[in-house]
Amino acid sequence: MVIHFKLTNKDQVPTLNSIASKYPFEIWIQSEDRRYDANSMLSLYTLPFKRELQLVVEDGVASKDLLEDMKAFR
Secondary structure (H helix, E strand, O other), X not given: OEEEEOOOOHHHHHHHHHHHHOOOOOOEEEEOOEEEXXXXXXXHOXXXXXXXXXXXXXXXXXXXXXXXXXXXXO
């Protein structure tokens, strides 16, 4: 599953990390041709701001709550 979103400023990074950390499955952030671990605060701070990003999780995981959590970023 892919969720499209944007980070508008660095203050959103800890929130995104907190969301990703509470789920038992792997969550990745993709920007153009690069992939970042959403559980790594260091990698999240290297994400580009105000650009289209994709949050990526494996198909088949229970992601209804994740979709709800990500509403603030869309």
